[in-house]
Amino acid sequence: MSASELVFKSASELATLIRDKQVSSAEVTRAHLDRMAEVEGAIHAFLHVNEGAVDAAKAVDAKIASGEKISELAGVPVAIKDILCTVDMPSTAASRILEGWIPPYDATVVARSREAGLVPLGKTNLDEFAMGSSTEFSAYGPSRNPWDTDRIPGGSGGGSAAAVAAFEAPIAFGSDTGGSIRQPAAVTGSVGFKPTYGGASRFGAIALASSLDQVGPVSRNVLDAALFHDVFTGYDAKDSTSLNYNWPSMAEAARLGAKEGSLKGLRIGVVKELNGEGFQPGVKALFNELVELATAAGAEIVEVSAPHFDYATAAYYLILPAEASSNLAKYDAVRFGLRVAPNEAATIEEVMSATREAGFGPEVKRRIILGTYALSAGYYDAYYGSAQQVRTLIQRDFENAFAKADVLISPAAPTTAFKIGERVNDPMAMYLNDITTIPANMAGIPAGSIPMGLADEDGLPVGVQIMAGIKKDDLMYKVAATLEALLAEKHGGSVLDKAPRSYALKGGAK
Amino acid sequence: MKDKLMDFDKALELFEPVIGLEVHVELNTKTKMFSAAPNIFGAEPNTAISEVCIGLPGSLPVVNGKAVEYSISLGLALGCKIAEHSSFARKNYFYPDLGKNYQISQYDEPIAYDGEVEVELADGEIWNIPIERAHMEEDAGKLTHVGGATGRIQGAEYSLVDYNRAGVPLVEIVTRPIFGTEGKAGEVASAYVQTIRDMVLALGISDARMERGNLRCDANVSLRPRGSEKLGTRTETKNVNSFRSIERAVRYEIQRQAAILASGGNIIQETRHWHEDTSTTSAGRPKSDAEDYRYFPEPDLLPIQPSAELVEKLRAELPEAPAKHRRRLKESWGFTDLEFRDVVNAGVIPQIEATVALGTSPAQARKWWTSEILRLANERGVEAEELVTPAQVTDLDAQVASGAITDKIARTVLVKMIDSGKSAAEIIESEGLAVVSDDSALEAAIDQALAENPDVLEKLREGKLQAAGAIIGSVMKAMAGKADAAKVRELLMAKVSE
Amino acid sequence: MSEITPETISHLANLARIALTEEEKELLATQLDAILDAVAKVGEVTTPDVPRTSHPVPLVNVFRNDEEVHTLDREAALGNAPDSDGTRFRVPAILGEE
Numbered sequence A: 001m002s003a004s005e006l007v008f009k010s011a012s013e014l015a016t017l018i019r020d021k022q023v024s025s026a027e028v029t030r031a032h033l034d035r036m037a038e039v040e041g042a043i044h045a046f047l048h049v050n051e052g053a054v055d056a057a058k059a060v061d062a063k064i065a066s067g068e069k070i071s072e073l074a075g076v077p078v079a080i081k082d083i084l085c086t087v088d089m090p091s092t093a094a095s096r097i098l099e100g101w102i103p104p105y106d107a108t109v110v111a112r113s114r115e116a117g118l119v120p121l122g123k124t125n126l127d128e129f130a131m132g133s134s135t136e137f138s139a140y141g142p143s144r145n146p147w148d149t150d151r152i153p154g155g156s157g158g159g160s161a162a163a164v165a166a167f168e169a170p171i172a173f174g175s176d177t178g179g180s181i182r183q184p185a186a187v188t189g190s191v192g193f194k195p196t197y198g199g200a201s202r203f204g205a206i207a208l209a210s211s212l213d214q215v216g217p218v219s220r221n222v223l224d225a226a227l228f229h230d231v232f233t234g235y236d237a238k239d240s241t242s243l244n245y246n247w248p249s250m251a252e253a254a255r256l257g258a259k260e261g262s263l264k265g266l267r268i269g270v271v272k273e274l275n276g277e278g279f280q281p282g283v284k285a286l287f288n289e290l291v292e293l294a295t296a297a298g299a300e301i302v303e304v305s306a307p308h309f310d311y312a313t314a315a316y317y318l319i320l321p322a323e324a325s326s327n328l329a330k331y332d333a334v335r336f337g338l339r340v341a342p343n344e345a346a347t348i349e350e351v352m353s354a355t356r357e358a359g360f361g362p363e364v365k366r367r368i369i370l371g372t373y374a375l376s377a378g379y380y381d382a383y384y385g386s387a388q389q390v391r392t393l394i395q396r397d398f399e400n401a402f403a404k405a406d407v408l409i410s411p412a413a414p415t416t417a418f419k420i421g422e423r424v425n426d427p428m429a430m431y432l433n434d435i436t437t438i439p440a441n442m443a444g445i446p447a448g449s450i451p452m453g454l455a456d457e458d459g460l461p462v463g464v465q466i467m468a469g470i471k472k473d474d475l476m477y478k479v480a481a482t483l484e485a486l487l488a489e490k491h492g493g494s495v496l497d498k499a500p501r502s503y504a505l506k507g508g509a510k
Numbered sequence B: 001m002k003d004k005l006m007d008f009d010k011a012l013e014l015f016e017p018v019i020g021l022e023v024h025v026e027l028n029t030k031t032k033m034f035s036a037a038p039n040i041f042g043a044e045p046n047t048a049i050s051e052v053c054i055g056l057p058g059s060l061p062v063v064n065g066k067a068v069e070y071s072i073s074l075g076l077a078l079g080c081k082i083a084e085h086s087s088f089a090r091k092n093y094f095y096p097d098l099g100k101n102y103q104i105s106q107y108d109e110p111i112a113y114d115g116e117v118e119v120e121l122a123d124g125e126i127w128n129i130p131i132e133r134a135h136m137e138e139d140a141g142k143l144t145h146v147g148g149a150t151g152r153i154q155g156a157e158y159s160l161v162d163y164n165r166a167g168v169p170l171v172e173i174v175t176r177p178i179f180g181t182e183g184k185a186g187e188v189a190s191a192y193v194q195t196i197r198d199m200v201l202a203l204g205i206s207d208a209r210m211e212r213g214n215l216r217c218d219a220n221v222s223l224r225p226r227g228s229e230k231l232g233t234r235t236e237t238k239n240v241n242s243f244r245s246i247e248r249a250v251r252y253e254i255q256r257q258a259a260i261l262a263s264g265g266n267i268i269q270e271t272r273h274w275h276e277d278t279s280t281t282s283a284g285r286p287k288s289d290a291e292d293y294r295y296f297p298e299p300d301l302l303p304i305q306p307s308a309e310l311v312e313k314l315r316a317e318l319p320e321a322p323a324k325h326r327r328r329l330k331e332s333w334g335f336t337d338l339e340f341r342d343v344v345n346a347g348v349i350p351q352i353e354a355t356v357a358l359g360t361s362p363a364q365a366r367k368w369w370t371s372e373i374l375r376l377a378n379e380r381g382v383e384a385e386e387l388v389t390p391a392q393v394t395d396l397d398a399q400v401a402s403g404a405i406t407d408k409i410a411r412t413v414l415v416k417m418i419d420s421g422k423s424a425a426e427i428i429e430s431e432g433l434a435v436v437s438d439d440s441a442l443e444a445a446i447d448q449a450l451a452e453n454p455d456v457l458e459k460l461r462e463g464k465l466q467a468a469g470a471i472i473g474s475v476m477k478a479m480a481g482k483a484d485a486a487k488v489r490e491l492l493m494a495k496v497s498e
Numbered sequence C: 001m002s003e004i005t006p007e008t009i010s011h012l013a014n015l016a017r018i019a020l021t022e023e024e025k026e027l028l029a030t031q032l033d034a035i036l037d038a039v040a041k042v043g044e045v046t047t048p049d050v051p052r053t054s055h056p057v058p059l060v061n062v063f064r065n066d067e068e069v070h071t072l073d074r075e076a077a078l079g080n081a082p083d084s085d086g087t088r089f090r091v092p093a094i095l096g097e098e
């Protein structure tokens, strides 16, 4: 097999080849670095390329040669969303304020992936501090959708999704606060899951909104995501909100689901509020086809209503900015990061203000100001307090829904990938892009997106969201794997098989 | 600018003082409130920090369980109810000593609330101080202002930040307004803080050293015209770091505010800083409406719901309340009011208690700690307990009780014990300080003295007993003080009656 | 209907320590106004009896043992700082001239 073909293999295939010594991790890693060199000009998925990648791969090869059993994914390259701290690479959250910052620790999830023999390829692009749905708010220029480089790859984790969909990495780390794994997966035809809140450690993940953030896997198929999930999730004493729970293997659940070929006995809930107005016709059509497919495979389809989902986006855009305004206060030019002095005699207060003005982009400033307002004395009860109550109501909606259905499904995003520049100056239009994904974060439940086809009107990928109850991540993976198999059978292959593999250079990075 | 002050008595004639106290207690846990970095005093700058203390991106707080237990114990000692559900909140404000630019504190759900502390003044008067709440929080780092003439914040060129203290566990104890203290406002405030100190020392949860900032008091003072129901505008005096200063700071604010109010002025609600050197306060930050801390529940931490078993276990382990404890000691030691007040003022109750426990009589223990040791401590500018241990005092006093040395020699031995760290016996032995108990040597010295003062014997025989003093004095001198004066008198009188 | 003026934005920007330009304030006043109008709908469905949720997955009493685990190397900490004197972080004067 030629080196260039390696990049089109899945993570589990690569792992098998490496384990069977048909190819070395170093070769696989080099193939991906070559691919990055070839397509990055058009895609711009990465903010930083790991110079130590090949050495790290060789170290894994040496361990494998000595017979050491590392993990099922040993030797496989991985892309890391630049919201995660890495000791050997700058960790910037795509912000000017953290340009060049190298943390003294790895995020727990990154440390675990290294221990498992995964090879970091580099850091992927995102909207600054993960605030956005398009990567257009990255301080280092947007990433581009491999299906059409004039379009956004989703956000905030557009870099990770684009890297995977452009065959630059078989798997990638994402983080999901209101859909930042699932929406990019949907619009790039890739796969992404957000674990139950507390399933993956947040230690070393640069905080956006602490009560919503969750790290998860991005990949090209469900099994790869599940294998990767097993590598980095699990209890971490450094994160108080981490769940001390004996998680079953997600890979096992995914394998079981893929083998099953039937959904008999499964109650699938279709959320009425997540399939209505504002959804692109091609998205609705594919979703309806999927429901038919599931019915044909034996699933019992139940319509569930979640009346408070209509308030989820409003509550989210109060809770997130409030937490973020506080989490981002630490960027003050004292202990790390950028310092800008407006003049020589400036006081620390003036230096802090000038640094934050220069170091933060427009969306970050917008949300900090919004969050500051929402928490202010006099407005707290009407805004933040009410938003927390809505959160309770959304949780109750989910409880009721999961009493009737084992899993819930909906389109993962209301539309296919929009054009770069189309919504960047219209915050409300950008925010409404997250209506399908936000409820899961508000309730902490696991949710993922897998591709379900290409929209008729524009030929762009569309994702289906699968949601399960708290700690039911294994059920989510199992159902996702079954649906993936059914879809592949119906379409004669996966959505990504149809993805372009070379890209015209357009404009390049901003 | 010098403040105008009104005469204290005059101020009280016109106004009623209302005080409120906020005491911050640093807990002496091994590690910090939210991180596993060491909680130590005096380390090299920025060597006792973790990523949490300096708020690095991606860092997360984790609550120190020991600090929670200490806080519950303190809450119980303050007579508070322990909250069944308590939570942390973020207090948001920018300041360079705050690594995250928010302080993790407690807001609407403190760990302890609704208490009362019995405080005894030096004259025995009892005050019950109402406690509103006690909550957990983290300390900030330390700023040093460089440049400018005074080292103060004004005029400084730049500041240096040491985050060693950032994240040290604190309990903030807030009283309700205290009414009716009148001329004793300062005394009550000071006695209250001393009671908190005794309490946390007895609990063993804080080193409680004010000079190190382990115990810090902010004193709120307001005045209202006689007969008025409405509370006046208050000021909050910070940076008061001795018991004496608390008393003085409260009196100062009463006099300063009275002068302003009497001349038709208004009190500005502000923070004031106490200056130890000049015994005055100066204006700090005004508490303007721009101060908006934007409290909200700390999303990185979870609520605390202490089990009833834990609370009851901690309650059962509580030491006796300070005021009650004092009353019991006074009674069992048999001290007069005056003697006990000396002990209280000297601040050596724990030392006397320990010394008595080791077998020294209460009277002797009091004598040592309130006179000689206290004098040496003042002379050397240290705390009495830093000079000697109760065990050393017991050792020394035993030598006096057995007659091995005299009282006077004992004082010399004490200084040598302090300076060398040797035992009393070692010093007595090596320096030959033991009492001369050989009668013949004493008799020889008496004969020698009588020979030098031929008229004394006659005077004594005539009953003029005061003449003995000169002979005893010269014998003691000849023996270099190592004689028992009573024994010398006894031998002398035997000669008189010969 | 919320009424966000550039003055409101100035006050918030001061609290948040961001030296916004006048143009930014104007733009943010308009945008924040629209956003607040949209998010204010959270008030429509809440009644006093609905508890507030701060954490998606309810947990309580998560504590750490009082044991020292690690400290951060001072050189590493100061090495990332904009300015230091080798032992402490250095910051410009805290208050302006009086």
Ligand SMILES: [Mg+2]
Pocket: B022, B172
């Ligand atoms: Mg206070």
Ligand SMILES: [Zn+2]
Pocket: B024, B137, B172
């Ligand atoms: Zn405090």
